[in-house]
Amino acid sequence: MPAAPILVAVPADVRDFDNYRWHATPDTYLKALTRVAEALPIIVPALSNEFEIAVLLDRVDGLMLTGSASNVHPDRYGVPPSQAHEPFDPDRDRLTEALIRGAIGKGVPLLCICRGHQELNVALGGTLATEIQEIEGRMDHRAMPNKEQRERFAIRHPVSVTPGGMLAGIVGAHEIEVNSVHRQAIDRLAEGLTVEATASDGTIEAVSVEGARAFALGVQWHPEYWAETDAASAAIFEAFGEACRDYAAGRGR
Numbered sequence: 001m002p003a004a005p006i007l008v009a010v011p012a013d014v015r016d017f018d019n020y021r022w023h024a025t026p027d028t029y030l031k032a033l034t035r036v037a038e039a040l041p042i043i044v045p046a047l048s049n050e051f052e053i054a055v056l057l058d059r060v061d062g063l064m065l066t067g068s069a070s071n072v073h074p075d076r077y078g079v080p081p082s083q084a085h086e087p088f089d090p091d092r093d094r095l096t097e098a099l100i101r102g103a104i105g106k107g108v109p110l111l112c113i114c115r116g117h118q119e120l121n122v123a124l125g126g127t128l129a130t131e132i133q134e135i136e137g138r139m140d141h142r143a144m145p146n147k148e149q150r151e152r153f154a155i156r157h158p159v160s161v162t163p164g165g166m167l168a169g170i171v172g173a174h175e176i177e178v179n180s181v182h183r184q185a186i187d188r189l190a191e192g193l194t195v196e197a198t199a200s201d202g203t204i205e206a207v208s209v210e211g212a213r214a215f216a217l218g219v220q221w222h223p224e225y226w227a228e229t230d231a232a233s234a235a236i237f238e239a240f241g242e243a244c245r246d247y248a249a250g251r252g253r
């Protein structure tokens with residue numbers, strides 16, 4: 001880790017355990033940021049009514065959204081909520097929507113993973129499909145239930161990377177193997193997003209923000225899980241770290 005590392009904001013999930021309400025984020029994302037992007041992660045509590053988003057964004061060099069078992073509340077994309085959409089984390093939804101819009105507006109580098117990729121689409125006006133494994137022609141993108149993390153993240157499938165796109169430039173391949181731990185996916189793509197990768201069943205696996213002033217990428221899979229061992233996963237975190245360093249240098253940090 002450099003002496004003056006870049007600072008990357010990581011919005012927290014809200015979880016209740018041990019008789020407390022926690023604002024927390026999984027360690028895999030934090031280690032991928034420190035070890036591969038060479039960034040210092042700053043976990044941001046999902047208390048967006050307690051501070052100014054703009055003040056936070058003024059102080060960080062990047063924003064990374066993690067995956068989570070919770071789903072974006074369907075009210076945010078105009079679909080009536082049902083049990084199939086649960087569980088929810090409304091405080092995270094409120095925080096991430098404001099951060100995504102603020103980061104894109106300001107040109108802060110943005111990496112959105114799994115739930116984060118779905119949040120990016122919703123924040124820009126798109127919608128999500130739920131329980132996609134029940135839709136005719138779609139694959140099962142869920143992890144095996146009740147297994148250890150090593151086994152849950154072991155199931156891979158290929159994704160086709162859009163030739164000439166931002167992701168292709170990062171991973172240097174037309175096809176990569178990705179892990180898959182989700183049951184929702186982008187349904188209507190938000191205006192302003194470009195598809196960067198798709199699965200063979202048509203699932204949108206990666207997007208970028210058209211005309212973004214900095215790195216702005218969403219991936220439906222989990223590069224953080226293999227960031228130290230898989231070339232494509234490492235390349236995504238390295239490129240994000242580089243973009244954050246460029247952004248920091250551009251504003252004299």
Ligand SMILES: N[C@@H](CCC(=O)NCCCC(=O)O)C(=O)O
Binds near residue numbers: 068071113114181185
């Ligand atoms: N909840 C959404 C997002 C999926 C996601 O972010 N998965 C990360 C891992 C969650 C886990 O470990 O269970 C969906 O299911 O599509």
